[in-house]
Amino acid sequence: MKEYEVECIRCGARYSKADVVYTCRKCGGLLDIKYDYSEVDVERIVKAQGEGVWKYRELLPFDDGTKPITIHEGNTPLYRCDRLAKAIGVADLWVKHEGLNPSGSFKDRGMTVGVTKAVELSVKGVACASTGNTSASLAIFAAKAGFPCYVLLPKGKVALGKVAQAMMHGAQVFSLRGNFDDALRVVRVLCEEESLYLLNSVNPYRLEGQKTIAFEVAEKLGWEAPYRLILPVGNAGNISAIFKGFLELKTLGITDAIPRMTGIQAAGAKPIVNAFKEDKAEITPEEKPETIASAIRIGNPVNAAKALVAIRESGGVAESVTDEEITKAQLELARLEGVGVEPASAASIAGLKKLVEMGAIERDERIVCITTGHLLKDPERVIEICEPPKEVEADVNMLRKMLK
Numbered sequence: 001m002k003e004y005e006v007e008c009i010r011c012g013a014r015y016s017k018a019d020v021v022y023t024c025r026k027c028g029g030l031l032d033i034k035y036d037y038s039e040v041d042v043e044r045i046v047k048a049q050g051e052g053v054w055k056y057r058e059l060l061p062f063d064d065g066t067k068p069i070t071i072h073e074g075n076t077p078l079y080r081c082d083r084l085a086k087a088i089g090v091a092d093l094w095v096k097h098e099g100l101n102p103s104g105s106f107k108d109r110g111m112t113v114g115v116t117k118a119v120e121l122s123v124k125g126v127a128c129a130s131t132g133n134t135s136a137s138l139a140i141f142a143a144k145a146g147f148p149c150y151v152l153l154p155k156g157k158v159a160l161g162k163v164a165q166a167m168m169h170g171a172q173v174f175s176l177r178g179n180f181d182d183a184l185r186v187v188r189v190l191c192e193e194e195s196l197y198l199l200n201s202v203n204p205y206r207l208e209g210q211k212t213i214a215f216e217v218a219e220k221l222g223w224e225a226p227y228r229l230i231l232p233v234g235n236a237g238n239i240s241a242i243f244k245g246f247l248e249l250k251t252l253g254i255t256d257a258i259p260r261m262t263g264i265q266a267a268g269a270k271p272i273v274n275a276f277k278e279d280k281a282e283i284t285p286e287e288k289p290e291t292i293a294s295a296i297r298i299g300n301p302v303n304a305a306k307a308l309v310a311i312r313e314s315g316g317v318a319e320s321v322t323d324e325e326i327t328k329a330q331l332e333l334a335r336l337e338g339v340g341v342e343p344a345s346a347a348s349i350a351g352l353k354k355l356v357e358m359g360a361i362e363r364d365e366r367i368v369c370i371t372t373g374h375l376l377k378d379p380e381r382v383i384e385i386c387e388p389p390k391e392v393e394a395d396v397n398m399l400r401k402m403l404k
């Protein structure tokens with residue numbers, strides 16, 4: 001197999017694959033999995049059979065003999081969205097619906113790799129903080145692998161479907177008095193002190209799974225990168241992972257470009273947008289993030305440094321959208337394209353609309369939006385924004401009068 005090391009993006013310190021390490025012990029920087037790309041077999045990527053995350057195992061940090069913990073994640077559809085494109089006024093729009101992963105979000109891609117690594121390391125249990133989807137996914141993979149699973153959720157701030165999943169699949173669920181950033185701070189200490197394996201996106205193995213979104217997009221487009229990729233940004237792992245995926249394809253000569261990575265945050269939780277616009281290398285954390293898009297209600301994104309590099313080096317942009325814009329986009333995507341997504345996911349569409357109106361996106365660009373989570377994750381929001389069902393007698397004439 002190809003060899004790899006775990007490298008600090010800030011000071012270059014290196015760690016072995018047997019190390020349980022999440023951030024650099026020398027400088028606190030974020031870590032990246034580094035391969036020797038001269039050893040990678042390009043044919044094994046472009047001619048790979050099968051489907052989903054493990055199809056691309058040539059670019060995953062495991063021996064060929066490793067048996068993955070998998071629930072058949074990945075291989076999500078890339079829809080061509082002409083009706084929505086027309087409404088927005090662009091020519092070439094695609095939506096990759098990550099909500100159609102087995103747990104209903106893209107997190108499964110990271111968890112199949114992260115939990116397979118946990119097995120390799122023989123850890124005694126796994127844990128995460130979460131705005132919901134991470135916990136749902138981790139609970140499923142932990143169940144599959146037979147690990148005890150501990151999840152910390154910000155009290156009263158997690159959509160119903162996600163809590164239900166974590167509970168059903170047997171995680172110990174804690175409702176933490178505080179927000180997501182508090183939960184992440186606490187779980188990081190807990191994992192160090194109790195030797196639990198941390199599976200938030202600060203864990204670089206998670207991002208190795210998530211980068212396969214880039215591989216699938218490029219492959220579906222005939223091994224070509226789209227001009228632009230737009231996605232919601234919370235803890236900023238996914239944008240960093242997808243950028244890494246496209247970078248690897250380009251490094252290997254499989255594609256010849258990298259999409260402009262375009263990150264969208266909610267107006268009430270936009271530290272990365274602020275840093276981007278103010279041309280700063282570091283974010284200023286927001287104490288009280290607020291948005292109806294609970295998945296991305298995050299004030300201190302742990303992967304901000306990677307995300308800012310991804311956006312800047314790819315020539316992308318970061319923009320924010322209001323809750324109202326998110327809701328409008330959620331309804332439009334559902335009603336024009338039949339794609340049902342949770343609010344955070346609709347931020348990508350809302351961001352596209354806003355950037356087109358601002359003139360920051362050309363109308364003829366090939367654009368791929370990532371919708372990260374399924375509609376049914378957050379049924380309570382649906383009830384808030386849609387007209388409720390009308391009660392009616394079992395009588396055709398009465399019913400007919402009520403038809404619009």
Ligand code: F0G
Pocket residue numbers: 105107129130131132133134135201232233234235236237238239295296342344345372373
């Ligand atoms: N969309 C959805 C549906 C999410 O659940 C998340 C993150 C994001 C977008 C943002 O992705 O953090 O990689 O920038 N959810 C995490 C969680 C934080 O705990 O489920 P990111």
